[in-house]
Amino acid sequence: MPAYLIAxxxxxxxxxxxxxxxxVPAIIAAHGxxxxxxxxxxxxxxxxxxxKRCAIVEFPDLASMKAFWESPEYQPLRELRExxxxxxxxxxxxx
Numbered sequence: 001m002p003a004y005l006i007a008x009x010x011x012x013x014x015x016x017x018x019x020x021x022x023x024v025p026a027i028i029a030a031h032g033x034x035x036x037x038x039x040x041x042x043x044x045x046x047x048x049x050x051x052k053r054c055a056i057v058e059f060p061d062l063a064s065m066k067a068f069w070e071s072p073e074y075q076p077l078r079e080l081r082e083x084x085x086x087x088x089x090x091x092x093x094x095x
Contacts, residue, residue: 040054
């Protein structure tokens with residue numbers, strides 16, 4: 001069953017985050033992932049959540065998402081993202 005990585009990102013260093021955005025798609029794709037949404041307009045319909053920059057990435061399954069998350073290729077980019085943005089990330093198993 002698919003797994004979805006959902007991210008809400010507040011960019012604090014646009015230059016560093018731009019480098020992250022350029023390099024991460026290839027690593028996501030190498031683990032079977034694909035973007036469903038990435039940084040487009042959002043509208044709050046209900047509640048108090050005020051997302052900044054959202055992304056939704058679909059992986060074939062939870063194991064593929066975890067392989068991406070823990071991969072040696074992603075670790076330096078993860079550190080770059082952590083330096084360049086405040087992030088809230090969750091993974092949800094699909095149906």
